[in-house]
Amino acid sequence: MPAKRSTANPLSEKIGTVRRRISLAAIRGGRNPGDIKLIAITKTVDIEQVKEAWDAGLRMFGENRVQEAQKKIAESRKWNAGSKMQWHLVGSLQKNKAKYAVQLFDLIHSLDSSALAEELNKQAGKIGKIQEVLVEIKLSPEKTKHGIPPKELIEILKTVQHNMENLRIRGLMTIPPFFEDPEKIRPYFRELRELRDKAQAEGFILPELSMGMSHDFEIAIEEGATMVRIGTALFGERISRL
Numbered sequence: 584m585p586a587k588r589s590t591a592n593p594l595s596e597k598i599g600t601v602r603r604r605i606s607l608a609a610i611r612g613g614r615n616p617g618d619i620k621l622i623a624i625t626k627t628v629d630i631e632q633v634k635e636a637w638d639a640g641l642r643m644f645g646e647n648r649v650q651e652a653q654k655k656i657a658e659s660r661k662w663n664a665g666s667k668m669q670w671h672l673v674g675s676l677q678k679n680k681a682k683y684a685v686q687l688f689d690l691i692h693s694l695d696s697s698a699l700a701e702e703l704n705k706q707a708g709k710i711g712k713i714q715e716v717l718v719e720i721k722l723s724p725e726k727t728k729h730g731i732p733p734k735e736l737i738e739i740l741k742t743v744q745h746n747m748e749n750l751r752i753r754g755l756m757t758i759p760p761f762f763e764d765p766e767k768i769r770p771y772f773r774e775l776r777e778l779r780d781k782a783q784a785e786g787f788i789l790p791e792l793s794m795g796m797s798h799d800f801e802i803a804i805e806e807g808a809t810m811v812r813i814g815t816a817l818f819g820e821r822i823s824r825l
C-alpha cells in the first residue's frame with residue numbers, strides 16, 4: 584500500500600524531525616527535552632509559511648531585522664490575537680530602532696552594548712514594559728561582528744541590574760564562527776555555558792542560553808542550550824542573506 588506521505592504537510596514533517604532531533608540531543612546531554620525551546624527563524628520566509636508553522640504548533644518565532652519583523656508581526660496578529668505567539672529579535676539592533684523593538688519583541692537576543700541597553704531601558708519605560716533581553720557574547724573576535732567580550736559581562740550585568748529597571752537580562756546568546764564540522768563549534772558553546780555558570784556563581788540569574796542553529800543545534804543542546812534558533816532546517820535554504 585502506498586504510504587499517506589503524499590498528503591502530509593512537508594513543513595509539519597520537518598518540524599517533527601527537528602523536534603525529534605532536539606529530544607535525542609537533550610537525552611544525550613542528560614537533559615529534559617521539555618527544557619529546550621525551538622525558535623523558528625522566519626527571516627525571508629513569507630507570512631503564509633509562518634501561518635503554516637503556527638498551525639503546526641510552533642509558538643516562538645524569530646526575525647533578524649526590525650522592519651521585516653514589523654510587517655509579519657502585524658499580519659500574524661490577525662490570526663493569533665490574544666494567543667501565545669512570541670516574537671524574538673535575533674539579529675543586531677541599531678539604537679535608533681530600539682523604540683520599535685520594544686513594541687514588537689518578547690525577547691531581544693542581541694543586547695551588545697551598554698549604550699543599547701540604556702536606549703532599550705528608556706524606550707521600554709516609555710511604554711511601561713519590562714523588556715526581556717539576552718546579552719550577546721562575542722567569543723571569537725576575528726569572526727563575529729557583534730557582541731560583548733566575555734570579560735565585560737559582569738560589568739554590564741551589574742549596570743543593568745542597578746540602573747535599568749525596565750530591562751531584565753534572562754541569559755546569554757552567541758553566534759559562533761562557522762565550521763563545516765559542527766564538532767569544531769562545540770568549544771564555543773561550552774565556553775558560553777561556562778561563562779553563564781561563572782556569572783551565576785556571582786549571583787546573577789541567567790536561565791537562558793540561546794545557541795545553536797540548523798547546522799549545529801544538537802551539539803549546542805548537548806552543551807546546555809535552552810533556546811535553539813532554527814531557520815533552514817524548517818523552511819529550507821534561503822536565497823542569500825544570513
Ligand SMILES: *Cc1c(COP(=O)(O)O)cnc(C)c1O
Nearest residue numbers: 624673796797812813814815825
Ligand atoms: C538566520 C539566523 C539563524 C537561523 O539560521 P539557520 O542556519 O537557517 O538555522 C539563527 N540565528 C541568527 C542570529 C540568524 O541570523
